[in-house]
Amino acid sequence: MTQPALSRLESGGPTPTIGVLERLAHALDAKLKVEFTDAA
Template identity: 55%
Template sequence: MGRGTHTTWKVPAAHKADPDYVAAADAFALAQAVHDRRTALGITQSELARRADMTQPQISRLEGGDVTPTLPLLHRLSIALEAELNLSFKGAELLVRFAGKAA
């Protein structure tokens, strides 16, 4: 497989002290990374849901940034998306990357 995608969400300085804003930014970064990897694989939300033992509405909420996933869910998503999940925090910035596994 090719290189994975990554998403970086930079929080404006004025919002770095607002924990709700930072949490929303983190959720969006993960949501975008899941969406990017899913579409790179060419699978639907329904197929991802099947692979991750979820429902399509749950995937939709996750990709919409409305869900804070648990570690077990992140693990299932990594397997379902056939990728290694990398999360990096640097201050208020979060980098989320699903790196496709080598064939």
């Protein structure tokens, strides 16, 4: 990912895909967790 692309994400630009989030998690040595919860 380029620095300008990361900057756009950080500033609220386009919604990242799961693939992008996975790559970011890997680069940060983190685990990506997607979770659905009740709205109540």
